[in-house]
Amino acid sequence: MTDGFAMNLLAIAAMGLATFAMRAGGYWVMGKVPITPRVRRMLEALPGSIVVAIVLPIMARAGLPGVLAIGAAAGTMLALRKELVAVGAGMLVAALSRLAGL
Amino acid sequence: MRSAQAKFTRVPSCQYASDLIARLRLRVPRKQRRLPHLSPGLLLQDFHAMSVAAESPAAPAFWSTAGLAEGARLALPTLPVLGVFAAAFGVVAAQNGLSLTEAVLMSAFMFAGASQFVAADIWTQPMTVAAIVTLTVVTATVNLRFVLISASLRPWLGGAPALQTYPALSLLTEPGWLMSTRYRSAGGGDIAVLFGIGLVTWVVWIAATIPGHVVGTLVADPRQFGLDLVMPCFFTAMLIPLWRGTRRAIPWAIAGVVALAVSFIIEGWWFIVAGATAGSLSAGFIDD
Numbered sequence: 477m478t479d480g481f482a483m484n485l486l487a488i489a490a491m492g493l494a495t496f497a498m499r500a501g502g503y504w505v506m507g508k509v510p511i512t513p514r515v516r517r518m519l520e521a522l523p524g525s526i527v528v529a530i531v532l533p534i535m536a537r538a539g540l541p542g543v544l545a546i547g548a549a550a551g552t553m554l555a556l557r558k559e560l561v562a563v564g565a566g567m568l569v570a571a572l573s574r575l576a577g578l
Numbered sequence: 579m580r581s582a583q584a585k586f587t588r589v590p591s592c593q594y595a596s597d598l599i600a601r602l603r604l605r606v607p608r609k610q611r612r613l614p615h616l617s618p619g620l621l622l623q624d625f626h627a628m629s630v631a632a633e634s635p636a637a638p639a640f641w642s643t644a645g646l647a648e649g650a651r652l653a654l655p656t657l658p659v660l661g662v663f664a665a666a667f668g669v670v671a672a673q674n675g676l677s678l679t680e681a682v683l684m685s686a687f688m689f690a691g692a693s694q695f696v697a698a699d700i701w702t703q704p705m706t707v708a709a710i711v712t713l714t715v716v717t718a719t720v721n722l723r724f725v726l727i728s729a730s731l732r733p734w735l736g737g738a739p740a741l742q743t744y745p746a747l748s749l750l751t752e753p754g755w756l757m758s759t760r761y762r763s764a765g766g767g768d769i770a771v772l773f774g775i776g777l778v779t780w781v782v783w784i785a786a787t788i789p790g791h792v793v794g795t796l797v798a799d800p801r802q803f804g805l806d807l808v809m810p811c812f813f814t815a816m817l818i819p820l821w822r823g824t825r826r827a828i829p830w831a832i833a834g835v836v837a838l839a840v841s842f843i844i845e846g847w848w849f850i851v852a853g854a855t856a857g858s859l860s861a862g863f864i865d866d
Contacts, residue, residue: 480703480704480705483704483705483706483710484676484677484680484705485680485683486705486710487705487709487710487713487714488680488683488684488687488688489687490710490713490714491684491687491688491693491697491713491714491717492687492688493714494714494715494717494718494721495687495688495689495690495693495717495718495721495724496748497718498718498721498722498723498724498725498728499721499724499728499747499748499750500728500744500747500748501724501725501728502724502725502726502727502728502729502730502732503728503729503731503732503735503743503747505725505729506728506729506732506736507732507736511726511729514862515862516726517861517862517864518858518859518861518862519722519723519725519726519858520726520861521826521829521830521857521858521860521861522722522723522726522854522857522858522861523723523816523820524817524820524826524827524829524830524833524857525829525830525832525833525853525854525856525857525858525861526692526719526720526722526723526833526850526853526854526857527813527814527816527817527820527830528817528830528831528833528834528837528853528857529833529834529836529837529849529850529852529853529854529857530696530809530810530813530837530850530853531810531813531814531817532834532837532838532853533837533838533840533841533849533853534807534809534810535810536838536841537841538806538807538810541804541807542807542810545804545807545810545811546807546810546811546814548811549810549811549812549814549815550814550815550817550818552815553814553815553818553819554818557818557819559812559815559816560659560662562811562812562814562815563666563808563811563812563815565811566804566807566808566810566811566814566815567803567804567805567807567808567811568804569804570803570804570806570807570811571802571803571804574801574802574804575802
């Protein structure tokens with residue numbers, strides 16, 4: 477086993493532990509203190525906030541093909557409500573726009 | 579879209595569990611009643627309704643091996659879509675330089691699609707301590723939503739021994755949570771159902787990572803096929819069903835602005851943590 481692989485394993489183990497802490501954490505905390513309406517609002521806003529915080533900067537880095545691909549994914553999702561089709565449409569538009577040299 | 583949940587959240591004043599469940603069935607639109615699929619965060623839309631249902635009186639919690647089989651049966655319809663997403667992760671992992679072993683271990687130890695896609699994108703070689711810290715903090719941020727989900731299971735699992743609850747919680751996913759909460763709201767109390775759903779979806783998730791990784795290593799230029807944009811496209815698709823009107827989207831806008839600003843100022847992936855934290859905190863100060 478190389479040092480590099482050991483570090484990779486350490487990274488995976490750390491991420492696994494962090495994920496378990498989240499899965500067990502809410503249940504555990506609920507046994508200690510109730511979740512207030514404010515905390516609940518904050519947790520409810522979290523998934524959307526994470527998605528936007530990830531997508532916008534990546535889109536900005538990817539340039540025009542990124543904007544077109546994400547627009548296509550959003551449009552397809554709005555129309556069909558199927559994640560897999562939306563992802564496929566986004567990839568297709570990204571591939572085509574790069575083929576066109578955008 | 580928002581009306582179904584908005585109306586339902588006013589319901590808890592009603593007295594009878596059966597009334598609650600009847601209202602639940604009436605209020606949740608058909609679209610949302612179909613069997614769930616692995617879309618991180620997506621199913622929080624059912625949170626209010628489901629958490630109320632989970633607190634309604636039902637059989638006391640217990641554990642049986644028959645429950646494992648029942649959970650496995652409940653999970654079956656979700657497996658094809660789950661497999662496709664795991665394979666997509668395999669492709670992205672291969673493209674970002676993870677070995678097959680590392681991709682499979684990540685699927686096994688994390689078992690959380692959204693955070694795995696992000697982790698594969700952030701993955702750097704050689705791995706440094708700083709990168710491990712970044713990966714861990716970002717993973718915790720993306721998976722913070724599990725806090726809310728597992729908290730909603732407290733009324734059901736609360737009385738059971740830790741040896742029965744924590745293994746089941748360790749394999750908790752959104753579709754598994756939704757399926758088991760439906761089982762609970764129908765009067766079931768077997769904790770092994772939750773664990774059974776977790777085990778079956780976990781095994782399929784790990785197994786389906788492998789063919790995805792094999793395909794991923796065969797593609798020379800991922801950008802040519804738009805493979806580098808799989809994760810943001812997937813996340814964008816997840817965002818659409820989370821829409822609850824403009825007011826609820828204000829924290830998202832704040833998250834987006836902060837993330838963009840931070841991404842231009844600070845190198846690396848801290849914009850995720852900064853944006854998500856800003857959005858979430860702001861929601862605490864916006865009243866419903």
